[in-house]
Amino acid sequence: MTDEVQTEAGSLASRVIELRKRRGLTLEQLAAASGVSRSMLSQIERGKANPTLAVTLRIAQAFGMNIGDLVDQPWTASRIEVIRGDDASQLFRDDQDCRIRTLSPLNMEKHVEFYEVRLAPGASLHSAAHFEGTRELLTVTQGHARVVAGDNRCELGPGDSAHYHADLEHTIKNCGDEELVSFLVVTYQ
Numbered sequence: 001m002t003d004e005v006q007t008e009a010g011s012l013a014s015r016v017i018e019l020r021k022r023r024g025l026t027l028e029q030l031a032a033a034s035g036v037s038r039s040m041l042s043q044i045e046r047g048k049a050n051p052t053l054a055v056t057l058r059i060a061q062a063f064g065m066n067i068g069d070l071v072d073q074p075w076t077a078s079r080i081e082v083i084r085g086d087d088a089s090q091l092f093r094d095d096q097d098c099r100i101r102t103l104s105p106l107n108m109e110k111h112v113e114f115y116e117v118r119l120a121p122g123a124s125l126h127s128a129a130h131f132e133g134t135r136e137l138l139t140v141t142q143g144h145a146r147v148v149a150g151d152n153r154c155e156l157g158p159g160d161s162a163h164y165h166a167d168l169e170h171t172i173k174n175c176g177d178e179e180l181v182s183f184l185v186v187t188y189q
Contacts, residue, residue, distance in 0.1 A: 034062035133189030
């Protein structure tokens with residue numbers, strides 16, 4: 001491989017590894033979703049293979065992206081990124097107490113994250129301290145929430161927002177008798 005091809009293969013390798021791990025997929029699961037063999041995916045992730053356009057497209061589609069988004073080249077990517085409401089790959093957590101759906105594109109995760117958070121009555125979302133300088137902005141659209149960040153606390157109702165330090169232990173609790181629906185923005189310094 002030439003140096004340029006090795007660089008391209010290396011950046012694609014890093015991107016596939018990053019997306020696969022972020023979504024909690026094994027090589028076998030990605031192979032099943034994309035129709036690309038596990039051995040080929042392994043070679044791509046190690047930078048040992050430069051996939052054809054068809055293989056790259058199948059990998060991109062398995063991640064719910066176009067090729068431009070996968071290879072992260074701004075001139076080939078769509079100028080509008082869409083996250084569909086029924087896209088199960090965007091669910092960060094989904095159980096009887098809590099549903100967290102990622103609303104921001106994966107490539108923004110190092111700067112800002114945007115989530116829809118739904119909590120059942122009485123349920124709580126407890127988080128350990130994030131990186132220093134991390135802040136959260138929570139806006140309630142339905143129900144009532146109690147936010148605790150370190151020694152600080154507040155109560156929120158529909159339309160209320162709270163901005164707080166998330167580099168401390170913090171908790172969002174549904175203190176009402178209906179489902180809490182809220183939007184959470186996480187920012188990093």
